[in-house]
Amino acid sequence: MLDLLTGLVAAAHGRCSYAEARHVVDRHERIEVRGGRVERVDAGTSEGIGVRVRAGGAWGFAATTDVSRGGAQAALERALALARALPDVPAASLAGIDAPARGHWSSPRERDPFAIGLEEKLAVLLEAEAGLRGDARIVRTQASCLSTATTTAFASSDGAAYTQEVTACGGGIQAWATAGGELQVRSYPSAHGGSVAQAGWEHLMGLELAAHAPRVAEEAVALLTAPPCPAGPTTLVLGSEQLALQVHESIGHALELDRILLGEASYAGTSWVGAADLGTLRYGSEHLDITADATTPGGLGTFGWDDEGVAANAHPLVARGVLRGALSDRESAAAAGLERSGGCARADGFARQPIVRMTNVSLQPGAAGSLDDLVADTGEGVFMETNRSWSIDDRRLGFQFATEVAYEIRGGELGRLLRNPSYAGVTPSFWASMDAVCSPAAWRLHGLLNCGKGEPGQVMRVSHGAPPARFRDVEIGVA
């Protein structure tokens, strides 16, 4: 296939200023167990070629499931026709690359999830799901797992010719309880699909879903009659998973360079950060250190090369609270006057073109010890964990989150369970209020499966690492 792609971009020579071709085979399997029964097994393989060309300053992209030489050639012709049909765009260069991407990269795994028998997977999920049932107030119980494998071959007119293989696996459990008009949900190890990582079946087994099921069910039921989360300003300790989503929404998206340059204004939105702010803007307190790292082991944003052939790298976005970098591809980097792309061009399968995406954007650990240490040091406040609801404005400034669970903090210990917790804030003041971050041992990496962006829509998998952290004077109980 790589030969076909290399020949295809060679055929584009003289007809456009740049061409790239990607062949992608995406394999997935999702298994869901509900109410003591196997509810659904979905498996699939998609395969196709996406061709992107740049004629003058205009892009054209065409995708096809016809992976023959003729099909690929037809896609190239459609991409060229598309670029030429558009109104003129001033020609602009792309950021340079250090060396053409060549070779092969694959993500590590111990047990190929596609080599595990379905019976073994079902046994694990059925056991976990059974542990959620028993209380009549539990109205829905679910255990699920997801396995994916993506094989990519890429060639570009800049001389790139690489292949890479990525395997990911994970899952989780959820219980919904209802009584007296109240509906509550608890999830483990996280909401929105559980914990998925770039790994094999060993990742799911390491989650020990069955061992956590009784606690998850008990908490879902207990939430039905728990006192409501109080309203007002307080000291807020966020658990690692909720903080990961907070990083995603209020830092990761805000630092996508295409948004900063208004390229996403029609859909995803813009950013409160300006291109001139790089290097000077105070984003948060001195405890705020954020990195974008496409080499993080297990991260869903980890790869050998991005979808423009730029090698994976790690770079700081915020250091001691000051903005130091942004997430970029070759086009946005050049437009902002940067010498090199940040290596953040990623595409959702063969039928979508690469756009600026997060890789693994993480909050670096601090020195506040464990969560218990942080709670003990906090005295009075509220601890929230596991996302339930999220919303942020189109400049990534004003946000509101709700979590599945909260506990009051009294006398340096976790106290009563609280239901329907929520909090709200404004990005820079919120991060400025962060005065303690837990230590490396409390740092966890969380996969996020549903990051939406782009038109036509693209869903990207990314990861965020974070330890628990503390924020002062946060408005809670807002919903």
Place this chain on the structure above:
Amino acid sequence: MSGERPLELAERGLGLTEGEAQVTVIRERSLVSRFARSHPTQATRVDTSTVEVLCVRDGHTAAASTDRTDDEALVAAASRAAAAAQASAYSGPGSYPGLPGPAPARAHEGHDPVTARLDPTTAGRALEAAFAAAADGGLEAFGIWSAGAVETAIASSAGVRATDSVTDAFAKVICRDGEGRSGFASDTAVRAADIDVAAVARRAAERVPRGALGDVAPGEYPVVLEAEAVGVLLEFLAWLGFNGLAHAEGRGALSGRLGRRVAAPAVNLSDSPRFAHTLPRAFDAEGVPKAPLPLIQDGVAHRVVHDTSSAAVAGGAATSTGHALAAGGTSDGPVPTNLVLIGGGAADEHELAAPIERGLYVARLWYVNPVRERDALLTGMTRDGTYLIEDGRITRPVRDVRFTDGVLRLLEATEALGARQRLVSEGEFYGRRFATGVVCPPLRAGGFRVNA
């Protein structure tokens, strides 16, 4: 692509299965051109075919899909789905009652052969029109123009042989001035020729606030919601309230409320797959014909929607209402995809605003998500055009605000509806193209809860 028609391919695939099975073929051709700062930025042309095989064994369903159409790939998909369904029986009998049988689907006018040509020069002209209209106002244009053609064919062992062809076109323009103030407009139709992109851009330009933006304090305000905002709220109500699976499991926002008044008497909401201006569909993902279904009549909640799977969970006399989003059902449940809210008597947003002494006019909502599903409580932002209403007139622009409010509460507090319905769509065709929209008018409601 071969010359094989989607239904022929589906039948060939079905011939390679054993036992109870359904084969679905989806052939998508689409074109999307994006623009920013009055320049083209991305242009995407997609030509794909997908074959999905669903096998049913002892009440369990399993599906396998492939983008290849050769016999080897189809056999592999069929074998995989059959093996998975069989293995699922390990847990005992499943709840799926079996694939629905054939039923005649009514023809619709949801396909336009000219739109289906996907001529890239049409996209080029659309963008030029948007740029020119924005430039007339000293503004920059951002947005997309998109058209798609989707053929769906279903062949099942229960005897279903169904085929449907639809087209859709969508244009969205955000005009923006140098200060970052923006206005939004969009249009959706079956025929690309029915979308006047210049007019859309002019409407967006007219909505760009002039002058400094004021602030609104948290509180409750009488509000006029434009059709775009109403459509988003109703789409969430589809998931939270009319979803038959959530309802059957006691998680739905209408649980225990069917047959009771949940909205103002002026509210009449239905799922109407052949209503004027909607994006029609002949049948659902299991081949069950689409038919009009009243959901709220004169403010009273009447029913929820089902696919075959959720109807089995609901039990009793429940049957599929033709709302399966995937063969065999989905974990999230069935939803109506052709919502129609009947209009009222107000000529336009200005007439709706007339009785309001002090309130808000909201052009569009953004990043809306549920806070508490059972209450249909949502939060989100206003965007691209939020104005004060003072003494009955839409006056000064204000900064976007956050709302946290219940959809059903807003419908209960609805005082008047506009006469003119529009098909509104967010144009977010995630994954496979499945264009949907809500036909609705603007409305006036009391007590819109602004909390930031």
